[in-house]
Structures are given as structure tokens and as C-alpha cells.
Amino acid sequence: VGMEQKLYHKYDVYEHSLRTCDIAEDSVKLVALLHDIGKVRTDMGNGHFYGHDIIGAQMTQEILKRLRFSKQEIEKASRLVRNHMFY
Numbered sequence: 214v215g216m217e218q219k220l221y222h223k224y225d226v227y228e229h230s231l232r233t234c235d236i237a238e239d240s241v242k243l244v245a246l247l248h249d250i251g252k253v254r255t256d257m258g259n260g261h262f263y264g265h266d267i268i269g270a271q272m273t274q275e276i277l278k279r280l281r282f283s284k285q286e287i288e289k290a291s292r293l294v295r296n297h298m299f300y
Contacts, residue, residue, distance in 0.1 A: 223247050244293045247273045251294075270295035 224232060226249055230296045237245035252262040253257025270291040 244290050248294050248297045266295055266298045
């Protein structure tokens with residue numbers, strides 16, 4: 214919460230994630246919420262979060278397994294988090 218993003222985003226990570234969820238369809242709201250979760254573990258202190266997509270996908274898998282999502286749902290969600298930088 215309150216982690217700044219310098220270059221590409223107008224909002225901090227928390228506000229960006231909430232705004233992303235606001236515009237997302239129900240089927241992708243969870244992924245929208247999780248898509249930048251890896252930034253917590255890749256903060257370089259300079260507004261860059263290199264590899265946050267990869268780390269975020271791993272974190273998404275762990276979280277959804279704990280919440281007992283199906284294998285298919287976990288794979289789909291983690292794939293979307295992993296590849297969100299390409300869209």
C-alpha cells in the first residue's frame with residue numbers, strides 16, 4: 214500500500230490495482246487484483262520492478278492453491294499474471 218510507481222503509472226501500486234479491478238469483468242477481477250502482486254518482492258527503490266510478472270505468477274499460484282481454486286483456474290490466472298506485461 215502506497216508503493217510508488219514512477220514511470221508508467223499515474224497512481225501508486227495499491228490505487229492502480231483497485232482501479233484495474235473497477236474496470237475489469239467479474240471473470241478477471243481476481244487476476245486484476247493480483248497482477249502486480251510481485252512488485253512487493255521486486256522493489257528496487259527506483260520505480261522499477263523487473264521480474265514482477267514472473268514472481269507475481271508464482272505468488273498467484275500459491276495464493277489460489279491455499280484458497281482451493283481448481284488446477285485449471287490456477288493455471289489460467291497465473292498465466293495471465295505472468296503475461297500481463299505483453300498486453
